Amino acid sequence: MNITVLSGGVGGARFTRGLLALLRERLPDGAGGTTAHVTVVANTGDDLWLHGVRVCPDLDTLLYTLGDAVHEEQGWGRRDESRRVSDDLAAYGLGWEWFTLGDLDLATHLARTELLRRGLPLSAVVERLAQRWRPGVRLLPMTDHEVETHVRTADGLLHFEEWWVRHRAAVPALGFEQVGLAGSSPAPGVLDAIAGADVVVVPPSNPVVSVGTILAVPGVGDALRTTTARVVGVSPVVGGAPVRGMADACLAAIGVETSALAVARHYGRRAAGGVLDAWLVDTADADAVAPLRAEGWDVAAAGTLMHDVPTTAGIAARALALVGLTP
Numbered sequence: 001m002n003i004t005v006l007s008g009g010v011g012g013a014r015f016t017r018g019l020l021a022l023l024r025e026r027l028p029d030g031a032g033g034t035t036a037h038v039t040v041v042a043n044t045g046d047d048l049w050l051h052g053v054r055v056c057p058d059l060d061t062l063l064y065t066l067g068d069a070v071h072e073e074q075g076w077g078r079r080d081e082s083r084r085v086s087d088d089l090a091a092y093g094l095g096w097e098w099f100t101l102g103d104l105d106l107a108t109h110l111a112r113t114e115l116l117r118r119g120l121p122l123s124a125v126v127e128r129l130a131q132r133w134r135p136g137v138r139l140l141p142m143t144d145h146e147v148e149t150h151v152r153t154a155d156g157l158l159h160f161e162e163w164w165v166r167h168r169a170a171v172p173a174l175g176f177e178q179v180g181l182a183g184s185s186p187a188p189g190v191l192d193a194i195a196g197a198d199v200v201v202v203p204p205s206n207p208v209v210s211v212g213t214i215l216a217v218p219g220v221g222d223a224l225r226t227t228t229a230r231v232v233g234v235s236p237v238v239g240g241a242p243v244r245g246m247a248d249a250c251l252a253a254i255g256v257e258t259s260a261l262a263v264a265r266h267y268g269r270r271a272a273g274g275v276l277d278a279w280l281v282d283t284a285d286a287d288a289v290a291p292l293r294a295e296g297w298d299v300a301a302a303g304t305l306m307h308d309v310p311t312t313a314g315i316a317a318r319a320l321a322l323v324g325l326t327p
Ligand code: GDP
Pocket: 007, 008, 009, 010, 011, 012, 013, 058, 061, 204, 205, 206, 207, 210, 211, 234, 235, 236, 237, 238, 241, 242, 243, 244, 245, 247, 282, 304, 305, 306, 307
């Protein structure tokens, strides 16, 4: 069984960790793994250069989460992290004092930058980093091209991370400009992973700056529209609000209401030119089920809060069941 996940950072990584737990239990390979093949296509639109190193937040969140090294409460970065280098850099008045590169995390950025400088494409760099973290999936960046999301505000453009982390998305966003995206192409393996999947999952990731960015890599949206795989999404909006983070501010910037119903319609049904066949909403949004079903969606309501890994495995099972897969 081939499953492909289109992931942002924390939401996508936690979902994938639960999906893997489910597959290890239901389709064991006898050696602690699973016979299923999971490919994760990661958003790289949040990436940035800082202090001369390349930082890839969503890729690293996936590596650390699936590699059992993540700072669990924070959701990103390393467990048992320290910030001596970051604090010392601040003494020079350099960098962004509001964006911390932890000491252990910095080793990842240094390793990545060294490999990029040797001429490796990002996809090969990720493969190399994954040899250490053994995430249990094939991890692919959406593209090998540099893409950076910028936020249009009344005062000009901000890098996405400056808007998100420094301003906590409180500066009204008028829209997003994704430098390099239109001229990018999918990383090796991305289109095949979508075309050759039995099911593609859109996890509860940010629909605008995570999944929306992946879908806007030329060719990826079309691959999703034409794959023989069935495509199922899990709503990142629960009870009319994002569970964590400020995805509501991203949705508002593109004129989409923060509701499970509106996000489903934003993605659209494949039969109507969109990218999904099925949509799992939270029980708090059960009122979205009837209208979506009337529009032809395969839709169900279930608890979707990813409290822990077993709960998340159950959410993944519900999502797969919606497209007829019961591993
Ligand atoms: P980021 O790159 O770290 O922002 O992470 P993602 O793009 O993968 O996911 C962020 C989204 O995950 C947010 O919009 C949240 O609403 C959603 N999310 C986080 N935790 C949960 C959860 O437990 N359940 C659901 N349904 N959504 C969640």
